[in-house]
Amino acid sequence: MAEKTPITIAIMTPGDMGHSIGQVLLSSIKNKFRIITNLTDRSERTQKLSNLAGIIDVKTDEEIIQQADFIFSILVPSQANSVAQRFAPFLNKNKHIIYVDMNAIAPQTVRSISTLFSYGNFVDGCIIGPPPGSHEHIPIVYLSGEHAQKIADLFQFTDLINVSVIGNEIGQASTLKMCYASLSKGITAIATQACITAKFFGLEEVFFNELKQSMPNIFEKLNKSIPHMPPKAARWAGEMEQIAKTFENIGLSEKMFQGAAETYQFIAEKTPLGNEIIEERKRGQTLNDALEIMTQSLKKKTYDE
Amino acid sequence: MAEKTPITIAIMTPGDMGHSIGQVLLSSIKNKFRIITNLTDRSERTQKLSNLAGIIDVKTDEEIIQQADFIFSILVPSQANSVAQRFAPFLNKNKHIIYVDMNAIAPQTVRSISTLFSYGNFVDGCIIGPPPGSHEHIPIVYLSGEHAQKIADLFQFTDLINVSVIGNEIGQASTLKMCYASLSKGITAIATQACITAKFFGLEEVFFNELKQSMPNIFEKLNKSIPHMPPKAARWAGEMEQIAKTFENIGLSEKMFQGAAETYQFIAEKTPLGNEIIEERKRGQTLNDALEIMTQSLKKKTYDE
Structure with a gap:
């Protein structure tokens, strides 16, 4: 033709x-x-x-x-x-x-x-x-x-x-994206929460050492993905909400990805890293630096007994 | 002494x-x-x-x-x-x-x-x-x-x-466990949801092929972890709730791990795999077999438009 x-x-x-x-x-x-x-x-x-x-x-x-x-x-x-x-x-x-x-x-x-x-x-x-x-x-x-x-x-x-x-x-390509992104960006959401928590309690060194020993691939992934994520966090929040809807629609729990959306909203809206632009990054470009800034932005600065 | x-x-x-x-x-x-x-x-x-x-x-x-x-x-x-x-x-x-x-x-x-x-x-x-x-x-x-x-x-x-x-x-060892388990068992919870969804829509082959290409370590992990998880799902549900409390206590979203708890509760309570005992496994011992049984147990059998 x-x-x-x-x-x-x-x-x-x-x-x-x-x-x-x-x-x-x-x-x-x-x-x-x-x-x-x-x-x-x-x-x-x-x-x-x-x-x-x-x-x-x-x-x-x-x-x-x-x-x-x-x-x-x-x-x-x-x-x-x-x-x-x-x-x-x-x-x-x-x-x-x-x-x-x-x-x-x-x-x-x-x-x-x-x-x-x-x-x-x-x-x-x-x-x-x-x-x-x-x-x-x-x-x-x-x-x-x-x-x-x-x-x-x-x-x-x-x-x-x-x-x-x-x-x-229609729907097959979008389903595939939802499944894939739930893993790629879901793991980053979990890793962000885990690393912020370890940092908050001063345990990041022992946590990273354990990960390097028993989950080296995961450590390598989070070491790259956490500092790269903040300029994209606002966009990812919306994607996490779509994943939540996808899972809910077939009778699975919607909460994991509502939570992932909240995690990315926290990064985008409550930390200074959310204002960074991909081409002009200034702050949070290493894992430790990113975690330091994220931890300082927690709304609770001390834990409850 | x-x-x-x-x-x-x-x-x-x-x-x-x-x-x-x-x-x-x-x-x-x-x-x-x-x-x-x-x-x-x-x-x-x-x-x-x-x-x-x-x-x-x-x-x-x-x-x-x-x-x-x-x-x-x-x-x-x-x-x-x-x-x-x-x-x-x-x-x-x-x-x-x-x-x-x-x-x-x-x-x-x-x-x-x-x-x-x-x-x-x-x-x-x-x-x-x-x-x-x-x-x-x-x-x-x-x-x-x-x-x-x-x-x-x-x-x-x-x-x-x-x-x-x-x-x-007191609390340091437990914090480390929460951070670590949030990754190890959180990834399995996400992977379980993603794989059930891909299977439900008949897309498991293309999804697994994409994962093998771009996330081979994650595919290898879920290929082992999903079939091994069901006899432990009831215990893991309680652990996910503790992780949710850990994160919530410092001002992070609690929903991801409330959702992970619900995912493991679904496996433990709504699928026949939840009754399996580690030493006497009968069903769901391969990824495809486990997903087949999990997908059949979804409360919605068709998706809403």
Whole structure:
């Protein structure tokens, strides 16, 4: 089948993950893609990331609909529904445009969102791994739904992003993300609580020594993940709430991930580390430094008898 | 200092962990120790484990007080306080006997228990690792409190149990246990939820493949820990509640470990795996088999839209 070139992909929004995916697609094959977005009312940081990536600001949703073949929704979980609501009425008049929700949301949330698209021009996706750009850590985009293969094909020109179609049902890609993130980010939430507690009681040295002996892989993981997490804590809190909903929906306890959300909210809102920005880190860049600041931010400074 | 031989240690109670510690102490050096207990009203299984280990049933608490130099409390968390209440009045008249709480309980719980012992003849302890008996997996007993070294000295004749005195304060050993168990058993609780969810949606193969690629150590851990956990799930639920209290007490979220408690309660009470006994496992001995049974036990059999 002959395809029009360039293929135009709108990325909403070009934040940490979105701008990197746009950049990698643009550099994957010359003149194959145009990446557009609407930066109206976006932060200065997002505007800067977007411009650097070579993403074109078309300024309105109407213009996106005029130009786009595909719309990628790459957002914090809390905005997934509202952005889909913004675009769905247009896509119900322009059924050639496929909308891909790549967000970390519960399967029931993505199924609910998909019903907004009356022609079924909707694909469920998720991204596992870091923003693309390095050959060392390659993320994978999982896709599910009737049109999933069409999205997978867009990534065939780059070796910086892997892609996998896992089924025909909306919800499958999102479920996989929830299960995966519950482990990767859930372990970091637990480790953060455990390390803060050990530090609070002056036991961090003996705790770390025990972990190095009996759980060396876990120690290595938390040693990296705890200092790297604070600038992402606010976003992760919303993702933890989606995981809680996923588990609750099939009759499992929702509390573990409501608690993980509270743990990340504490880091984002109650410690000075929550204000750090990925590119401009100043504080908390080693495990000990991060724990020192987190422990000082506890609302109780002494324990009850 | 000359010590009387044999040294008499009462173990309350000689369950999975307690009888193994008794057995290892008895075999550590000939005629150095007598291990006693009170098996009145104990289960047939505990009586059998105790007899096989060479532990002597002296039948009453009064007789334990007559004979013991040390009392080791090795119990499910919910019984730690009531057994201490049973023995404390006797120990306040027999201050030469040292009571060691080795249970997985919150630091504020063990500090509260310690106040029952008016002569301070009380040591805080915890056990990290499996029941002793194998040179491959050697547990470590951590101890804290004024008399901790006296307890550490009892283990000098065996290389099947390591021992470490970590401080002079009651609560330090228990805090360390809470931090450690929050990682070891918290990860298993998360993994159990994640794997049940993947299985429920028919995504276990793609989920396990992703984990094998990007988190091989975690996959290896859950592949062992999920099938091994069910006979211990009821005991672990109580331990998770103690971890929740530990974190809450310094101002962190209590929900993650209330949720972990609910996860283990589900396995113990709502699945047929909860009735399995460690020595006589019949069902759920592989990851896939365990997940199949757990998924069938979900209270919701279909998901809500």
